Amino acid sequence: MSPQNPEQARWFVDEVLPHEPKLRAWLHARFPSIGDGDDLLQEAYSRLLRAHGSGPIANPKAFLFVTVRNLALNHLRHLGYERPAGLAEVDCLTVPDEAPGVPEALAHKEDFQHLIQAIQSLPERCRQIVTLRKIYGLSQKEVAARLGISEHTVEAQGGIGLRKCVEYFRLQGYGPGSPR
Amino acid sequence: MNTPPSNTPEADAIEREAASWVLRLDRRLTAAEQDEYSQWLAADPRHREAVALQRWGWEELDRLTGLQTTVNALPDPDLLAPRRFSPVRKFTGYLPLVLAASTAVGLFLWWPHPAANPAPEPAAVPSYALAAPIEQRTLEDGSTVELNRGAAIETRFTAGERRVSLLRGEANFTVAKNPARPFIVSASGVEVKAVGTVFNVRLGRTAVEVLVAEGKVQVQQPAAATAVVTPLTMGQHAVVSLAPFAPAPQAAKLSAAELEQKTAWQPRLLDFTAASLGEIVGEFNRRNPVHLILGDADLATLRLSATFHSDNVEGFVRLMESDFGMRAEWRGETEIVLRKVR
Numbered sequence: 265m266s267p268q269n270p271e272q273a274r275w276f277v278d279e280v281l282p283h284e285p286k287l288r289a290w291l292h293a294r295f296p297s298i299g300d301g302d303d304l305l306q307e308a309y310s311r312l313l314r315a316h317g318s319g320p321i322a323n324p325k326a327f328l329f330v331t332v333r334n335l336a337l338n339h340l341r342h343l344g345y346e347r348p349a350g351l352a353e354v355d356c357l358t359v360p361d362e363a364p365g366v367p368e369a370l371a372h373k374e375d376f377q378h379l380i381q382a383i384q385s386l387p388e389r390c391r392q393i394v395t396l397r398k399i400y401g402l403s404q405k406e407v408a409a410r411l412g413i414s415e416h417t418v419e420a421q422g423g424i425g426l427r428k429c430v431e432y433f434r435l436q437g438y439g440p441g442s443p444r
Numbered sequence: 445m446n447t448p449p450s451n452t453p454e455a456d457a458i459e460r461e462a463a464s465w466v467l468r469l470d471r472r473l474t475a476a477e478q479d480e481y482s483q484w485l486a487a488d489p490r491h492r493e494a495v496a497l498q499r500w501g502w503e504e505l506d507r508l509t510g511l512q513t514t515v516n517a518l519p520d521p522d523l524l525a526p527r528r529f530s531p532v533r534k535f536t537g538y539l540p541l542v543l544a545a546s547t548a549v550g551l552f553l554w555w556p557h558p559a560a561n562p563a564p565e566p567a568a569v570p571s572y573a574l575a576a577p578i579e580q581r582t583l584e585d586g587s588t589v590e591l592n593r594g595a596a597i598e599t600r601f602t603a604g605e606r607r608v609s610l611l612r613g614e615a616n617f618t619v620a621k622n623p624a625r626p627f628i629v630s631a632s633g634v635e636v637k638a639v640g641t642v643f644n645v646r647l648g649r650t651a652v653e654v655l656v657a658e659g660k661v662q663v664q665q666p667a668a669a670t671a672v673v674t675p676l677t678m679g680q681h682a683v684v685s686l687a688p689f690a691p692a693p694q695a696a697k698l699s700a701a702e703l704e705q706k707t708a709w710q711p712r713l714l715d716f717t718a719a720s721l722g723e724i725v726g727e728f729n730r731r732n733p734v735h736l737i738l739g740d741a742d743l744a745t746l747r748l749s750a751t752f753h754s755d756n757v758e759g760f761v762r763l764m765e766s767d768f769g770m771r772a773e774w775r776g777e778t779e780i781v782l783r784k785v786r
Contacts, residue, residue, distance in 0.1 A: 311503070311506070314503065315503060315504075315506055315507050318504060318507070319504075319507055320507070321507050321509075322507060322508050322509060322510055322511040323509060323510025323511060325510065326509050326510020327506065327507075327509040327510060330509050330510065331506075331509075338471065338472050341472065376507065376508060376511070379504065379505060379507060379508050380508070380524060382505075383505070383508075383524045384524050384525075388525075391521075391524060391525070392521035392522065393521075394505065395520075395521055395522075395523050395524050396521050398505040398506060398508055398509065399508050399509060399510070399511050399523060399524075400509075401509050401510070403471070404467075404470075404471055410521065411521060419464075419467050419468065419471075420464070422467050423460070423463040423464040423466070423467045424460075424463070426463040426466060426467065426498055426501055426502055426505075427459050427460055427462075427463035427498065429501055429505065430459070430463070430497060430498055430500075430501035431459075433501060433504070439497075439500075440496075440497065440500040
């Protein structure tokens with residue numbers, strides 16, 4: 265997937281591409297066995313563009329790091345690797361963000377309101393799980409560890425949370441492809 | 445709107461299953477699940493559609509990724525808890541840390557607000573304010589300014605002087621030393637002149653408050669006919685009234701506690717890239733009354749990238765425990781020893 269219009273292309277060049285060197289360096293240091301990671305990067309870009317097509321991204325850099333990280337973890341798990349020992353995932357979650365000025369999240373706060381409100385409308389446990397998974401990009405396993413509950417519960421409650429969020433969107437008249 | 449309301453129990457059940465598949469797909473299916481999933485999809489054409497909708501919702505939520513990572517590096521499950529105004533946590537002192545650290549088992553300590561959630565209120569209008577982060581700027585001369593929420597400045601630098609107007613709010617200046625080029629902050633006509641120092645200026649409605657953390661400054665009242673200059677030195681504080689013909693401001697000495705309280709808004713954001721734990725701990729220790737000690741020598745060489753508020757020792761220690769396999773232990777009133785869990 266490549267940028268769909270000149271505006272998105274410009275956004276991509278200005279806001280996304282500058283992170284690539286750091287992203288590659290981080291990926292290489294963190295997951296040496298993954299090789300050059302081009303496929304993961306492409307997949308992450310494609311997800312980012314798809315998401316951006318439907319509205320602004322709160323933090324493109326965090327989105328990229330979290331997506332690449334989760335893709336890498338899934339990839340390794342698929343190959344039967346256990347998660348690399350030593351450094352934990354925190355290095356990715358706490359990527360310093362040196363972007364100047366007001367983050368897009370603040371500038372377009374109202375564009376995120378329906379997403380934020382959907383999460384806020386959830387029962388407590390669901391809300392916590394969806395928050396950790398989506399805003400902080402934690403994996404199911406990490407959420408389970410943080411909350412001191414089983415992975416199975418995280419998955420089950422996460423599914424309930426998702427369905428309720430989609431239901432919330434529906435009540436707001438917001439669905440796939442609906443005009444924003 | 446291309447999603448029909450799901451009002452039948454059957455449609456409900458399909459949605460539930462679809463959402464559950466999306467979660468499983470997200471972590472990749474096992475071989476057995478793969479078969480089960482194919483069969484489920486084939487069983488009813490509505491299943492594929494339902495999965496597409498749930499998957500759309502799941503990805504839609506990804507747009508919030510990192511919404512809060514720069515403000516608070518530690519994942520907070522209650523970030524979007526109802527009726528919580530600011531997601532920025534306030535440092536609440538060291539006592540909770542004593543309790544937490546002494547019973548450290550790591551992961552279960554993650555609750556920043558145990559049982560702090562009021563019972564959910566019926567359909568209250570959700571209130572959520574994105575907290576504007578405290579902003580740090582480096583000026584062209586190398587001086588740095590930290591702007592409290594809502595503060596605004598304007599700079600005008602010439603060869604002879606460095607001039608900053610505080611348009612509103614509160615700012616803390618760390619001035620690069622240059623006697624040949626004084627650094628002047630003006631707020632509603634009050635001028636604070638420094639050469640190289642650290643000071644705080646708050647522009648209120650009726651007064652300007654100046655506080656000096658290091659070095660000294662000179663404070664001049666607005667268009668004072670008498671041009672009274674009040675010198676302020678380290679630990680001193682003055683309130684300059686903006687009323688016409690107000691008396692000259694008096695310098696007052698602040699106690700360490702008052703000083704800390706007045707500047708509590710500006711915990712520094714420490715930004716580390718592949719820094720050693722030794723360096724990070726050093727930075728924390730320079731800025732906090734409680735000191736961290738690395739109990740195992742090789743911990744000092746552990747490298748990580750992270751952004752923390754300088755006062756968030758509590759969060760930092762928890763992170764070391766939960767994600768880096770360490771154990772925290774208090775030694776006396778002011779020291780925390782970090783060791784590897786064996």
